[in-house]
Amino acid sequence: xxxxxxxxxxxxxxxxxxxxxxxxxxxxxxxLFSLTYVIRPEASADGNHTLAWTLGAIGFSTFLVSFLxxxxxxxxxAEKRRVDLGTTAYVLAFAMCxxxxxxxxxAYVITGLAYALHSFIIAAAGLLLHFPVRGALDRIEVNDASxxxxxxxx
Numbered sequence: 039x040x041x042x043x044x045x046x047x048x049x050x051x052x053x054x055x056x057x058x059x060x061x062x063x064x065x066x067x068x069x070l071f072s073l074t075y076v077i078r079p080e081a082s083a084d085g086n087h088t089l090a091w092t093l094g095a096i097g098f099s100t101f102l103v104s105f106l107x108x109x110x111x112x113x114x115x116a117e118k119r120r121v122d123l124g125t126t127a128y129v130l131a132f133a134m135c136x137x138x139x140x141x142x143x144x145a146y147v148i149t150g151l152a153y154a155l156h157s158f159i160i161a162a163a164g165l166l167l168h169f170p171v172r173g174a175l176d177r178i179e180v181n182d183a184s185x186x187x188x189x190x191x192x
Contacts, residue, residue, distance in 0.1 A: 052121065056128050056170040063132045064165055067139050071158050074146060081150030090145040090154045097141035097157045101164045104134035108168065115178050124175045128168065135164035 111127030114120075142157020 052125060052175055053170060053172065056125060056175075059129060060132060060165065060168070060170060063136055064162075066136060067158065067161055067165065070139055070143055071155070074143065074155060077147060079147055079150035081152075086149045087151065090149045090151045093141045093145040094154060094157060097138040098160060100134045100141070101138045101160050104131040104164060104168065107131060107134065112174070112178075119178065121175055121178050124178050128170050131168045132165065135161045135168065138164060 108127045108131040111123050111130065115123035115127065139158050139161035142154050142161070145151070145154035145157070
């Protein structure tokens with residue numbers, strides 16, 4: 039059977055691609071945060087604290103779920119010996135942390151409450167914790183290489 043072209047990508051090139059995506063997500067987070075200094079919505083006297091807290095809670099939930107999704111997909115990638123699932127795990131985790139920041143930004147724009155910007159701190163922490171460490175995807179490939187070795191000797 040022909041292997042997908044994605045499996046033929048060297049591990050270091052795959053990691054550089056993940057680092058590029060990670061950096062782009064981090065830059066997006068910084069640009070979105072700097073946009074909050076340009077957009078200064080007026081906070082009403084009563085403020086819609088319920089909406090801000092709801093969006094904040096949803097954002098924090100996506101932050102927490104990003105770790106579960108990454109762990110589950112990395113386990114599946116190791117089990118199925120599919121490196122593409124490993125990279126998908128990281129990309130989904132990055133996107134979920136970005137969603138945390140987007141929800142905080144939306145809460146800030148809608149309500150004008152500055153504490154809605156705490157979502158940016160949570161999102162940045164999530165991106166830092168999801169940094170693609172060297173060798174995380176290599177373990178999947180080591181399993182893949184041993185599986186191919188076993189196939190040829192059997």
